[in-house]
Amino acid sequence: DEAERTRRIEGALDALGDDVVILGHNYQRREIVEHADFVGDSYQLSKEAAAADAEYVVFGGVTFMAESADIITDDDQTVVLPSMEASCPMAGMAEALQVDAAWAELTAATDADVVPVTYMNSYADLKAFCAEHGGLVCTSSNAHRAFEYALDEGDKVLFLPDKHLGENTAHRLGLEEEIAEWDPWDAASADAAAVVDNDVILWDGYCQVHERFSPSHVEQVRADHEDARVVVHPECRREVVEAADVVGSTATIRETVAEADPGETWAIGTEVHLTRHLQRWHPEVNVVPLCGEACMDCNAMRQIDPNYLAWVLEELAAGRERNVVEVAPGEKELARVALDRMLEV
Numbered sequence: 001d002e003a004e005r006t007r008r009i010e011g012a013l014d015a016l017g018d019d020v021v022i023l024g025h026n027y028q029r030r031e032i033v034e035h036a037d038f039v040g041d042s043y044q045l046s047k048e049a050a051a052a053d054a055e056y057v058v059f060g061g062v063t064f065m066a067e068s069a070d071i072i073t074d075d076d077q078t079v080v081l082p083s084m085e086a087s088c089p090m091a092g093m094a095e096a097l098q099v100d101a102a103w104a105e106l107t108a109a110t111d112a113d114v115v116p117v118t119y120m121n122s123y124a125d126l127k128a129f130c131a132e133h134g135g136l137v138c139t140s141s142n143a144h145r146a147f148e149y150a151l152d153e154g155d156k157v158l159f160l161p162d163k164h165l166g167e168n169t170a171h172r173l174g175l176e177e178e179i180a181e182w183d184p185w186d187a188a189s190a191d192a193a194a195v196v197d198n199d200v201i202l203w204d205g206y207c208q209v210h211e212r213f214s215p216s217h218v219e220q221v222r223a224d225h226e227d228a229r230v231v232v233h234p235e236c237r238r239e240v241v242e243a244a245d246v247v248g249s250t251a252t253i254r255e256t257v258a259e260a261d262p263g264e265t266w267a268i269g270t271e272v273h274l275t276r277h278l279q280r281w282h283p284e285v286n287v288v289p290l291c292g293e294a295c296m297d298c299n300a301m302r303q304i305d306p307n308y309l310a311w312v313l314e315e316l317a318a319g320r321e322r323n324v325v326e327v328a329p330g331e332k333e334l335a336r337v338a339l340d341r342m343l344e345v
């Protein structure tokens with residue numbers, strides 16, 4: 001039961017002392033978040049990983065986040081992911097091998113300088129690819145800065161994998177007339193020669209959790225709660241972002257509710273576990289999910305079961321490293337360049 005598991009986790013943490021730090025993403029379930037030393041959005045977690053001096057960084061999050069932690073921590077630090085099944089489907093939508101082939105097609109179609117920018121939600125080899133071609137990484141909290149960097153350094157940006165974050169960012173920068181969506185594998189999609197007429201080229205990836213939100217959910221919540229305000233993640237479709245009052249990363253969503261006055265109603269358009277945390281952390285605010293809870297559960301984040309957390313910690317305390325996430329040398333150095341560029345901009 002939970003009390004017994006908590007005793008096991010605390011026992012292992014006592015034995016490990018300063019040798020371990022637990023980082024948890026805002027979408028992790030309560031039983032993980034309660035044991036984390038720091039809970040935040042992807043950008044904050046990458047900064048915490050960079051600042052951590054513990055020998056072991058145990059990551060409550062998905063594979064790409066643990067990989068980024070491995071890239072950013074020192075070589076003598078070890079990153080552990082409680083479940084190796086926690087893989088973000090969106091990250092899998094832009095495989096470096098595919099992107100490489102598409103890149104050849106795109107760059108052959110133009111003399112302009114295209115700069116690739118990848119969302120943090122991607123694997124290390126794609127981050128390395130971006131560094132190799134003068135690009136960088138971004139998260140949902142700094143995508144606009146990454147676009148500005150790319151358009152300063154070059155003429156056009158190829159953004160991967162999330163078309164919705166890309167579209168929302170282009171709108172934020174007044175570049176809505178410059179957007180081309182591109183799926184090089186779909187015969188119905190425009191070809192490379194046509195898309196390079198635009199300055200913002202969007203890879204055809206998306207988050208299956210955030211894509212489920214629709215403008216009708218926003219209408220419904222406003223009908224159900226007269227004064228409801230709506231805050232959504234920029235992985236939501238453009239129409240949803242347009243219908244919302246606030247858009248931002250999971251850290252921004254947390255801040256928005258933390259700053260609300262008692263009695264205000266906020267509808268949350270993101271993964272359900274964050275909505276539940278906000279309900280617990282801010283009982284004075286009326287926090288409601290933007291759509292039925294089942295429609296926004298991230299199955300990748302859910303793979304981090306608290307029993308696995310107990311197991312990896314007990315194993316570490318017994319001197320056994322399990323579920324270590326290690327990016328291959330070479331790839332790691334290049335991916336680090338792309339992450340460092342993000343931290344700089």
Ligand code: 13P
Pocket residue numbers: 026040041042043121139140141207233235248249250251
């Ligand atoms: P944040 O960077 O806003 O925490 O988002 C990460 C994520 O996976 C959203 O789906």
Ligand code: SF4
Pocket residue numbers: 062088089090091121207208209210235271298299300301
């Ligand atoms: Fe990936 Fe979406 Fe889950 Fe975030 S919520 S980890 S983008 S599947």
